[in-house]
Amino acid sequence: MTEQVLSAAELWRSLSTLILAAIVVMGSPGPSTMSVTALGAAFGLRRSVGYVSGVILGTEAVLLAVATGVVALLLSMPGLTPVLTTAAAVYILYLAFRIATAPPLSMRDPDVPAPSLTGGFLLAVVNPKAYFAIASVFTGSTFAVHAGALDVLLRTAILGMMIVVIHVCWLLAGASLASFLCDPVRSRIANACFAAILIGTAILALMR
Secondary structure (H helix, E strand, O other), rough: OEEEEOOOOOOHHHHHHHHHHHHHHHHOOOHHHHHHHHHHHHHHHHHHHHHHHHHHHHHHHHHHHHHOOOHHHHHHOHHHHHHHHHHHHHHHHHHHHHHOOOOOOOHHHOOOOOOOHHHHHHHHHHOHHHHHHHHHHHHOOOOOOOOOOOHHHHHHHHHHHHHHHHHHHHHHHHHHHOOOOOOOOHHHHHHHHOEEEEEEEHHHHHOO
C-alpha cells in the first residue's frame, strides 16, 4: 500500500490535536477575529452577517491556497509580501476608523451600511496572520503515515469547519455586547477600545 492509515486511537488523537491547534492558533485574537467581534458589538448581529460571511469565505480561500501549495508559491515571489502587508494595514486602519466612529445601535441610521461581504473577504485574504496560522496548523498534524490526497482532504474539511465555528463564536461574543452598548458613552468607549485592539492585533500580525 502507498499509504498506511492510522489506527483508530491514533486517528482520534490526530483529530483532537488538529482541532485543539485550530482553536488555539487560528481562533486566537487577530485582525479577522477581532474585526468580527468589533463589528458584532458596533453594528449588531444581523448587520454584521454579510461582513462575517466575507471573512469566512476569504479565510476558506486562504485554507485552500495553503492546502494546494499555492501560498508557498506566491510567498516565494519577490515583492509580493510587502504588497499584501500594505494592503492589510490600509484596510485594517479603515475598518478601525469605521468601528471607532460607529454610533450607538439606538442612534444608528439604517441607511448607513455596515462593512460589506466584499470588505470581509478582502481583509481575510490579505490578513498575514491567516497564512501563518493556517499553514502552521495544517502542517502540524496528519491522518496517515504517508500523507496523501485523502489526508489533505480530511485536514482541509476539518479546518474549513473550524473556520466557520471560530468566526461565528467571535461574532456572537461581540453581538452579545450590542444591547449593553446602546448607551452613547459606553458605546463610544467600547468602539474606541475595539478599534485599538484591532489595530494592536494587526500590528502584531504584520510584525511576523
